[in-house]
Amino acid sequence: MAVIAFIGLGNMGSGMAVNLVKAGHSVRGFDLNKDVVNAFAAKGGKPAASVLEAVTGADAVVTMLPAAKHVRSVYEGDEGIIAQVKPDCVLMDCSTIDVDSARAVGEAAAKAGVKFVDAPVSGGVAAAEGGTLTFMVGGPEAAFEAAKPYLEKMGKAVIHAGDAGAGQAAKICNNMLLAIHMIGTCEAFVLAEKLGLDLQKFFDISSKASGQSWSMTSYCPVPGPVPAAPSNRDYKPGFAAPLMLKDLRLAMEAAGSVGAKLPLGAHSEALYTAFTEGDGADKDFSGIIRMIADGRAR
Numbered sequence: 001m002a003v004i005a006f007i008g009l010g011n012m013g014s015g016m017a018v019n020l021v022k023a024g025h026s027v028r029g030f031d032l033n034k035d036v037v038n039a040f041a042a043k044g045g046k047p048a049a050s051v052l053e054a055v056t057g058a059d060a061v062v063t064m065l066p067a068a069k070h071v072r073s074v075y076e077g078d079e080g081i082i083a084q085v086k087p088d089c090v091l092m093d094c095s096t097i098d099v100d101s102a103r104a105v106g107e108a109a110a111k112a113g114v115k116f117v118d119a120p121v122s123g124g125v126a127a128a129e130g131g132t133l134t135f136m137v138g139g140p141e142a143a144f145e146a147a148k149p150y151l152e153k154m155g156k157a158v159i160h161a162g163d164a165g166a167g168q169a170a171k172i173c174n175n176m177l178l179a180i181h182m183i184g185t186c187e188a189f190v191l192a193e194k195l196g197l198d199l200q201k202f203f204d205i206s207s208k209a210s211g212q213s214w215s216m217t218s219y220c221p222v223p224g225p226v227p228a229a230p231s232n233r234d235y236k237p238g239f240a241a242p243l244m245l246k247d248l249r250l251a252m253e254a255a256g257s258v259g260a261k262l263p264l265g266a267h268s269e270a271l272y273t274a275f276t277e278g279d280g281a282d283k284d285f286s287g288i289i290r291m292i293a294d295g296r297a298r
């Protein structure tokens with residue numbers, strides 16, 4: 001079995017790394033936070049003292065880091081992952097970052113003759129632990145084929161989106177659509193209630209009519225119709241509003257860079273900014289329904 005370096009053992013990375021251990025791989029884990037490295041070691045991982053120690057001689061490297069600056073700092077430069085791994089090693093960055101940074105890291109790897117893919121995920125902490133993530137992968141065909149067997153151990157779907165950066169592009173387009181769907185679904189429930197409709201009845205109708213979406217049928221923002229949805233537990237995340245805001249900012253930044261005018265995407269970003277700066281900082285993104293119901297959304 002392969003030797004894998006896993007950098008970033010946070011909320012998502014910890015579950016993903018354990019799934020690689022369960023698949024029989026030897027997984028060296030590194031994180032700036034020693035507590036999560038120790039927790040990983042207790043689950044069969046091999047603790048590493050630095051990025052360099054983790055990646056030296058590894059067959060594959062997975063990174064799951066907060067943002068582009070962290071990703072670039074571990075991959076680039078003379079001490080970076082690209083310069084330090086053996087030539088046949090495959091590199092997978094599963095963090096959500098901007099398209100341009102993903103392309104820049106992809107180009108640096110290609111220049112060095114190392115296989116790299118951007119492979120952001122859809123699915124939250126439960127999917128990371130359960131091995132049911134969806135991976136959207138950008139990079140050359142050979143890098144995708146080399147990465148696929150590892151990603152399959154952490155997810156239920158691994159889809160090649162295109163060249164370097166295409167995984168990140170697909171991720172932010174999808175999540176912008178999700179934000180728009182969610183806000184629309186919340187507005188529909190708020191109006192339904194004000195018009196005196198029974199909300200379960202409205203759900204029964206709309207979930208089988210043309211207003212149907214994942215936000216409605218899998219993640220309903222009002223309590224009751226979908227028992228597993230965060231609306232049934234006071235909007236405890238789930239998918240936290242600040243993470244949705246991060247993805248919307250990346251989407252709007254990308255839109256600006258290609259001159260795309262997206263009024264609903266821009267308005268969604270404004271609404272999630274207001275929600276996150278208000279009482280939504282520790283709430284699931286579907287909790288925005290309260291701001292809309294209270295008439296605080298503009």
Ligand code: NAD
Pocket residue numbers: 007008009010011012013030031032033036064065066067070073074094095096097121122123124125238239240243246
């Ligand atoms: P997190 O903050 O819980 O984990 C990130 C980890 O990276 C932390 O433990 C931190 O100590 C570590 N880290 C930071 N810089 C480092 C460095 N230089 N070297 C080693 N370790 C370093 O974040 P998370 O929720 O696990 O999210 C990770 C990524 O996945 C983000 O890009 C996020 O947008 C994306 N994502 C998260 C979710 C979710 O539901 N949490 C869902 C989809 C995608």
